[in-house]
Amino acid sequence: MRTPITCLLAVLPLAANAAKPWQTVNDGETFKVDCEGTYQHHLQGVCTDETSIYWSFTTTLVKTDTTGKVLKKIPVANHHGDLCIHDGKLFVAVNLGKFNDPKGNADSWVYVYDADSLQQLARHETQEVFHGAGGIGVRDGRFFVVGGLPGGVEENYVYEYDDEFKFLKKHVIKSGHTLLGIQTATFAHDRWWFGCYGNPRILLVTDADFEMTGRYEIDCSLGIEGMTGGRLLVGSGRCEKDEGCNGTAMIAFPDPKTGFRFQNAAVQ
Template sequence: MKIKLLIISFFWLCFVLACKKDTDTTKAELDAPVLEGYEAREIITCEGTYPMHLQGIARDENNMFWCYTNQLVKTDMHGKVLKKIDVPYHHGDLTVVSGKVYVAVGFGTWNNINGLADSWVYVYDAGTLERLSTYHIPEVIYGAGGIVKRGDSFYVVGGLPEEIFENYVYEYDSDFNFKKRYIVESGYTSLGIQTIDYHGGEFWVGCYGNIGLIRLTNDFKIAGWGPFDASIGIASISDSELLIGKDSGNDNLGYAGEAIDYIKK
């Protein structure tokens, strides 16, 4: 009987440790690979777990916002949930501007060479998360995945078919009238560009795969790139500080989101 209990206890401990490894972030993981010129200062953990993975993060003066594909979450600066709502699949990366949360939203078939995605921007009140408006952006034909505002324009990024070896950034005015499409000569990146923000005088975009972070000039020429994973979210705080999103988990355990605070050395 004692042997049987020991065996059961052993396998239970292995299961717990496996789950913990799947959901915890360690300092070693933060520092490898290193975001060149920056150091990790703090980890902000979003309270709870969610059925789908984290798509993006944003922050205003008082709160943080997290998009988990089909749930939009508002927390305080320490990750305590203040409000969360269900949203249509697929809500992607987001940005917050003047009391409103803007989310890149994609329906239809993504990453198809025939351009079968149905792309939108959904706008929510940053206080209540009430949906205020929606804007159709049909120019983003491979799926809208990320959004940022700079000056008077919004910039949207998104999916990419395997047959195409360049990425695109779409510029809109404040009412989401289309202005221009820019070509990013990046070669193919897996499923296109996932996240975007403006930091330190450059556009920073996050991708899946070996090229995890690309820095772009104001006319969308490549200023630098590397393997650092920024595909889950980028949120610039100042020219010397930014947050990088990270999630862990799986479809069975659920997904936990974190924002890692990086400071320029």
């Protein structure tokens, strides 16, 4: 996940009532929000409680309102990856070792933060994530961590933990190879969504038991989150030399042909 990633979404108008975007944006409308500021490292993931948006920029954790205004931000260890929110807490996949090393020289953790204050609450070892923790999702109070994948391996892995981060099971996804494994994860609308790097970038969709239901050439490798109303929140961003990295989030809707779609959006 240390590989520089750039992607760009077309500039779009906000929904008519940007003050309450979650309540007003429905299928057929467009919503886009830019995270205020620039950061040293690229966006790794986004999540939301539909009141605030949380952004992981590798070495900075940021909380904004739904217009992108920064409410809080803190420096964090390199490197913090994808994140999820559950029961008023943020859970972030963290790797302190070598990411994607075939010999497993990773150092995988999940760091926990208070969603209101961003105060760190706990650290949990997840050393079972052999090639480095990079992404995390939550379902029914259990946590599912994803990460790296060396070249030549034709399946991805998901590591399941209980609510105290006791390791429960390693799941196998018959996905074919994806570059550096899986970067982002969320369980939404009765299925799993996994964002992957590559050229083109890849979205994997599985059922609740990690059986493949779709593989799409569409980008959510910098963040994907389930929302109410059948919606998704998809992260994007780019890095500019000497300027830093930025982040964007857009509401999307599941689509059986393309994986998901942005209304009225041209995506590059």
